[in-house]
Amino acid sequence: MKKKILIVEDDNLISTIFRMFLKELGYDLLGIVEDGKEAIRLCEKLNPDIVLMDVHLGGDLDGIQTTELIKSKFDIPVIFLSSDTEESTIQRVINTHSYGYLVKPIDKKELGISIELAFYKHQFDLDQKMREKRFRNFITDSPEAILVINEAGGIEYLNCLGLKLFRTAYIEDLMGLQLLSYISDEYQEEFKEKFDRAVQMGQGIEYTHLKFKTIHGDPFDVGLTAAHIEFNGKNNLQFIIRDVTQEYAYREMLAEKADIINHFHDGVVTFDLNGMVKSWNNGCERIFGKSESDMIGKPYSDLSLSGREKSFAEDLLIPTEKNSNYEVELLFDIDGKETYLKLYSSMLKNEKGIDKGIVCYVRDVTVRKKSQLMLEESERRNKDLINAIPDLIFVVNKEGIFEDYKMDDDSVLALPKGEIIGAHLDKVFSGEALKLAEEKIEKVLNVGFMEKFKYEMKTTKGEHWYEARITNLGNDKVMVLVRELHED
Incomplete structure (x- = not known):
């Protein structure tokens, strides 16, 4: 044409x-x-x-x-x-x-x-x-804050979100000023190094986290990238900046929580729904003797459960799904030693409320468990001992309550066994005998040595003299062995 x-x-x-x-x-x-x-x-x-x-x-x-x-x-x-x-x-x-x-x-x-x-x-x-018009429209309508910075570091242009980022409504507050002056002191050297390299090499700036300051001096976290553009006929750097203050605060909170959990004395371990270990704190390292690097990605069966099939579904997944919060005590073989662990488990869910795994709080209860087993064994032996002795024997706690007794002939006391168990000493003893019994029981519980005393008691067979020997059973209980005194 x-x-x-x-x-x-x-x-x-x-x-x-x-x-x-x-x-x-x-x-x-x-x-x-x-x-x-x-x-x-x-x-x-x-x-x-x-x-x-x-x-x-x-x-x-x-x-x-x-x-x-x-x-x-x-x-x-x-x-x-x-x-x-x-x-x-x-x-x-x-x-x-x-x-x-x-x-x-x-x-x-x-x-x-x-x-x-x-x-x-x-x-x-x-x-x-036309290009500049489209560019300005892009900057104005962008969902991110955009700043155009000249090669000397001065602010050439910024959009509305850029103004909002610095907490001002007036572009005059920022135009022509150095961007470096709005970066927190501890990050200025890092920014200047990256900015100078971008200008000299003609390249952009990859995603970087920095702390900026508003025009009022209030700090906030940002994530930014930069690319070279031509603006008003000159080479400039276009920065796309996003306020990540809340995101970084949340990350710091999660890091603090993770650090706290990691330093628990007790163990904290998480599993996915297939029973694979996802996290493993220092407490777990102490209890199981296995490092985090050794256990991440390993199955539940690697936890050295003792003497039975090792099923994640049966032990944890199914009962936790049913009960939300589940407690179970399991026996483990750790380095050849029987170790009793109490596991407290809860379901982990994603943001949509869908199950994604299990978190377990692990406590070593071996000492308590073994003490409990020893106590149960002691009580069993005491009962066997009581049942093997033909004399009248009472088991009395520190409050003076009968917990058990054995006697060949219940008619001697004129009371059935059901009325004595749970009754106070005064059900059997009275007067001076009751006073002596209470004093001797208290002394045995405090000192630990055997005590004895003699007393006269009326029975269905008449007045008889008896000797009571009191022995400390432990666990705030005494055994009272009663023998009838016969004339020589």
Whole structure:
């Protein structure tokens, strides 16, 4: 398509020459006018591609004034034509940002070259403006804070979210200032190093965590990236910045919790639904003698359960799913030693409430368990001993309550066994005998040595003398062995 040319020239001879040149060069001449006002009217009506403008026009508007109006209203490129080379004229022309200045007399070839250069330069400028417009729209509408920083570190531009990031509504508070001044002191050296390298090497900045400051000096955490762009005709760095203060606070909270859990004396272990170990704290290392690196990803069966099939589903998964919070005591063989562990388990769920694993709190209860077993064994032996002795025997606790007794003939006391168990000493003993029994029992419990005393008691067989021997059984209990005294 031929480029459309409008000539604005008040000299008929020169106009005729230009008409001939343009025809020979293959351009479409829209018309020739002699004054600025008519030039503006035709530009609005015909929209030429190029205007050839005489600097010194007659009438109300000279060529420079007319060009300023054409540029502001229609953005049409203008090439000046003049024999005037005065500095003042040239300066006025420069201020209009024209696309050329040809000094008369004008060569045809030179005119053609100037028209082509002006046309393509104007097209380039239009493309550049469109790109900048799209870029500004992108920045304005972006869901992230965007800052444009020049190579000296100054703030060239920022969008609304960028203003919000720094807690201001006024772009004037930040424009032209150094971004470095809004970075917390402890992060300035790191930022400057990365920024300088990006400028020198012509590369971007990969995701980085820093601490910024608002215009009021309040710190906040950000994550940022940067890329090179051309903005206002110059190389700049475009920063995309996101406020991650809450995210980092949450991460720090999780790290603190993890550190606390990791330093529990007791163990904390998590399993996935297949029974594979997902986490393993220091307490587990102490209890099982296995490091975190040894256990992560290993199955539940590797925990050295003693003497039976090792089933994660039976031991933990199924009962925990049923009870939400589940307690179980299991025997483990750890380094050849029987170890009793109490496991407290709960289900782990994801953000949608779907089960994703189990967390177990593990406590070593071996000492307590073995003490309990020893006590049970002791009580069993005491009962066996009581049942093997034919005399009257009572087991009494520190409150003076009968917990057990053995006697060949219940009729001696005139009381059935069911009425004695759970009764107080005064059910059997009375008067001086009761007082002696309470004193001796208290002494045996406090000192530990065997005590004995004699007393007379009325039975179904009449008045008889007895000797009571009191022995400490442990666990705040005594055994009272009663023998009838016979005359020699």
